[in-house]
Amino acid sequence: MSLARTGGAIARRRRGPLSEVLRPQEAIPRRTYLRILTTSAAALIAAWCVLTYGRLVAPLFLPSPTAVLATGVAMAQDGTLLQNAQASLLVIVTGWALAVLAGVPVGVLMGSFKAVEALIEPVIDFVRYLPVSALIPLLILYIGIGPAEKIAVIFIGTFFQLVLLVADVAAHVPHEQLDVAYTLGASRSQVIRRVLLPATLPGVMDTLRITMGWAWTYLVVAELVSADRGLGFMILDSMRGLFTDRIFVGLAVIGGLGLCFDLVFKWLHRVLLPWSPKA
Amino acid sequence: MIPPPKLRLLDVTVTFRARHGALVPAIDRLSLDVADREIVSIVGPSGCGKSTLLRLVAGLVRPSSGEIRLDGHVVAEPGADRGMVFQSYTLFPWLTVQGNVEFGPRLRGMPDRHCRDVASRFIEIVGLAGFERAYPKELSGGMMQRVAIARALANDPEVLLMDEPFGALDAQTRVFMQELLLDIWEKTPKTILFVTHDIDEALFLGDRVYVMTARPGRLRDEVVLALPRPRTLEIETSEAFLAAKRRVLAMVREEAQRTTPEPSRLRA
Ligand SMILES: Nc1ncnc2c1ncn2[C@@H]1O[C@H](COP(=O)(O)OP(=O)(O)OP(=O)(O)O)[C@@H](O)[C@H]1O
Numbered sequence: 309m310s311l312a313r314t315g316g317a318i319a320r321r322r323r324g325p326l327s328e329v330l331r332p333q334e335a336i337p338r339r340t341y342l343r344i345l346t347t348s349a350a351a352l353i354a355a356w357c358v359l360t361y362g363r364l365v366a367p368l369f370l371p372s373p374t375a376v377l378a379t380g381v382a383m384a385q386d387g388t389l390l391q392n393a394q395a396s397l398l399v400i401v402t403g404w405a406l407a408v409l410a411g412v413p414v415g416v417l418m419g420s421f422k423a424v425e426a427l428i429e430p431v432i433d434f435v436r437y438l439p440v441s442a443l444i445p446l447l448i449l450y451i452g453i454g455p456a457e458k459i460a461v462i463f464i465g466t467f468f469q470l471v472l473l474v475a476d477v478a479a480h481v482p483h484e485q486l487d488v489a490y491t492l493g494a495s496r497s498q499v500i501r502r503v504l505l506p507a508t509l510p511g512v513m514d515t516l517r518i519t520m521g522w523a524w525t526y527l528v529v530a531e532l533v534s535a536d537r538g539l540g541f542m543i544l545d546s547m548r549g550l551f552t553d554r555i556f557v558g559l560a561v562i563g564g565l566g567l568c569f570d571l572v573f574k575w576l577h578r579v580l581l582p583w584s585p586k587a
Numbered sequence: 588m589i590p591p592p593k594l595r596l597l598d599v600t601v602t603f604r605a606r607h608g609a610l611v612p613a614i615d616r617l618s619l620d621v622a623d624r625e626i627v628s629i630v631g632p633s634g635c636g637k638s639t640l641l642r643l644v645a646g647l648v649r650p651s652s653g654e655i656r657l658d659g660h661v662v663a664e665p666g667a668d669r670g671m672v673f674q675s676y677t678l679f680p681w682l683t684v685q686g687n688v689e690f691g692p693r694l695r696g697m698p699d700r701h702c703r704d705v706a707s708r709f710i711e712i713v714g715l716a717g718f719e720r721a722y723p724k725e726l727s728g729g730m731m732q733r734v735a736i737a738r739a740l741a742n743d744p745e746v747l748l749m750d751e752p753f754g755a756l757d758a759q760t761r762v763f764m765q766e767l768l769l770d771i772w773e774k775t776p777k778t779i780l781f782v783t784h785d786i787d788e789a790l791f792l793g794d795r796v797y798v799m800t801a802r803p804g805r806l807r808d809e810v811v812l813a814l815p816r817p818r819t820l821e822i823e824t825s826e827a828f829l830a831a832k833r834r835v836l837a838m839v840r841e842e843a844q845r846t847t848p849e850p851s852r853l854r855a
């Protein structure tokens with residue numbers, strides 16, 4: 309398939325550069341990609357500079373890049389940043405990992421066996437539409453306001469979505485791949501272990517990446533409601549003192565960590581699943 | 588004395604239940620005997636139940652009525668004795684070419700050495716030596732189909748079910764693969780059911796060509812090919828071949844017209 313695709317490029321009529329770049333689903337040169345990417349990032353920073361150094365917006369609402377940078381350095385040096393980031397990371401990774409450990413097997417079972425689907429679908433479909441934030445008061449009542457409560461928030465927020473996404477992945481494993489394994493003499497358990505499970509890996513990997521992104525949202529929500537440490541708490545605390553620059557440092561750290569996780573997942577996908585069409 | 592058939596389909600009917608509950612007859616009271624080491628080509632209009640017929644023999648579809656017997660035993664489920672090459676691409680994307688081809692032997696716990704030898708032999712046979720470590724995503728459609736054929740052959744089934752296996756190949760590779768299949772068959776004779784849309788291919792390979800009616804599929808007629816083996820491309824110009832081709836073609840045309848309205852009526 310990929311062969312046919314590059315072959316088609318030769319016969320194509322020459323058009324303007326914009327039309328070359330805006331062809332649906334077509335790869336573009338890596339250099340072009342990076343150029344667009346840096347332009348976009350530079351434009352964003354330039355707009356920030358114009359707004360702040362040009363005094364178009366008061367520093368109370370939007371501090372300048374240098375102010376945020378200086379505050380960030382100070383917060384890194386006095387340890388606040390590290391301490392809060394550590395607290396948040398511990399909670400998010402624990403909650404998410406527990407949800408993955410429980411949710412992936414349940415999801416695979418649900419997607420592969422209609423009986424399991426019928427068994428758990430009512431529960432999942434109900435809970436899934438309950439925003440986790442609505443459960444926070446209940447969780448505080450049950451567990452208190454320590455890290456365990458935040459871990460529970462992330463677990464509940466992630467688990468149910470994860471099960472549904474993984475179930476969808478498992479249900480879409482091409483049926484003929486299972487059939488061909490049977491005709492090669494595979495038993496039912498061999499089909500599950502040697503065909504069904506490996507076939508779900510790329511989809512599951514994507515699901516892990518997506519749910520990690522959501523987990524950050526649940527974390528910050530939980531920390532905004534009740535916490536004495538963590539990045540969400542840090543932001544809320546800064547707002548009380550009108551330290552907008554500290555809020556921005558908090559946002560930058562959350563965004564940066566999220567980006568790191570995303571890159572790590574993409575890298576893992578390439579390294580662990582080199583055969584996947586997306587790798 | 589006539590030997591008992593290797594494979595016997597007796598009065599087989601398959602009815603699918605469509606999503607809205609309606610019953611869709613796919614195969615209707617079809618009977619077919621296949622002798623040991625015989626190659627039977629199956630042709631018929633699209634949707635007449637050819638793939639379903641192969642899936643029945645593979646044990647992947649249960650007949651609604653009637654029965655299928657292999658060596659006298661009723662076929663109840665899939666097994667390694669009936670290998671299948673599917674119409675669509677069914678390679679395991681997480682395995683290399685080598686991993687795909689040795690999938691069957693590995694299932695049976697064959698030693699590494701044996702698996703490797705069998706795999707490289709069949710990879711070589713289908714002309715893909717050097718691609719052992721490639722993943723399916725790095726192959727063209729025709730190459731993938733050749734790997735699927737090697738995978739089925741490496742498992743050494745008694746009955747080989749082939750569902751338009753060469754449909755995705757270009758004309759040259761297709762002829763090459765046809766000769767290859769016959770070559771393998773001469774060396775290790777198997778019973779082969781070969782579904783194709785290509786009538787030349789059906790006649791070139793088969794001992795018999797089995798023409799199916801439009802859906803629901805049943806036997807329209809069969810043409811026995813008294814052509815000498817081993818077959819060479821010259822037979823395609825022989826009088827016997829051309830006469831058989833005319834017969835098959837006429838039947839296929841007639842059946843195809845029953846599924847698709849005539850062009851003149853479309854225009855009206
Ligand atoms: N799982 C299924 N559920 C419902 N109907 C089915 C199913 N599988 C096949 N059919 C129907 O049975 C008929 C025969 O299908 P089959 O795939 O055997 O045809 P075919 O002869 O192989 O066609 P083609 O030449 O296009 O491959 C078709 O009308 C199809 O719609």
Ligand SMILES: [Mg+2]
Nearest residue numbers: 637638674750
């Ligand atoms: Mg078919």
